[in-house]
Amino acid sequence: MHCFSTYASMSFVDAVLAAKDALKRQEFSILAEIDMQKVLKEHLSVDLRPYLIVSACSLSLAHRAIRADDASGSMLLCDFTIQEHSDGCVEFSVVDPACTIGAVNHVVLISCHAVSDLRQHQLDKRSRFGTAFAVLTWINTAGAGCSNVGTVTTCGRGG
Numbered sequence: 001m002h003c004f005s006t007y008a009s010m011s012f013v014d015a016v017l018a019a020k021d022a023l024k025r026q027e028f029s030i031l032a033e034i035d036m037q038k039v040l041k042e043h044l045s046v047d048l049r050p051y052l053i054v055s056a057c058s059l060s061l062a063h064r065a066i067r068a069d070d071a072s073g074s075m076l077l078c079d080f081t082i083q084e085h086s087d088g089c090v091e092f093s094v095v096d097p098a099c100t101i102g103a104v105n106h107v108v109l110i111s112c113h114a115v116s117d118l119r120q121h122q123l124d125k126r127s128r129f130g131t132a133f134a135v136l137t138w139i140n141t142a143g144a145g146c147s148n149v150g151t152v153t154t155c156g157r158g159g
Helices: 010-027 035-046 060-068 096-103 107-111 113-139
Strands: 002-008 029-035 051-057 078-085 090-095 151-157
Touching: 010 029, 010 051, 010 078, 029 035, 035 051, 051 060, 107 113
Parallel strands: none
Antiparallel strands: 002 090, 002 151, 029 051, 051 078, 078 090
16 A cells, blocks of 8 residues: 655644644545544454544545546545554554555446546545645644654555
8 A cells, every 4th residue: 555644743633633724725525533542442442542534535526536437436535544653743644546546447447538537536636635745744844753754755555
């Protein structure tokens, strides 16, 4: 799995607010939030550091993608994660939307214009997430104690 990731030295609450603001500025609508710390405690009785999954979607881009292919719904939401690490740093990450188009392997779909439209949709999302990450990186470049603050990395994780 390929993703974008950056770190900040700020409280988890401030990081959540900053992430939501950065997403909204890039015209992403927040459609769901999953507090993994709370969910895992309730269902599995395990402790987890603060970890929030924010499901975001650009509604205008989603509308274009659905018009191109009404089966594209499973690729419309992007799960943006915010997690606090043991050193107090907060990590923001999201799967690279341009990589999810590779999941489309339907022969008929690939041969039509819908894939081209979906690919453009994913590239547009990638660009907007890149801008959101630039904002998150800019707001906290001084981050004492976080060695990765101020950098946006592209992670390639096996998966």
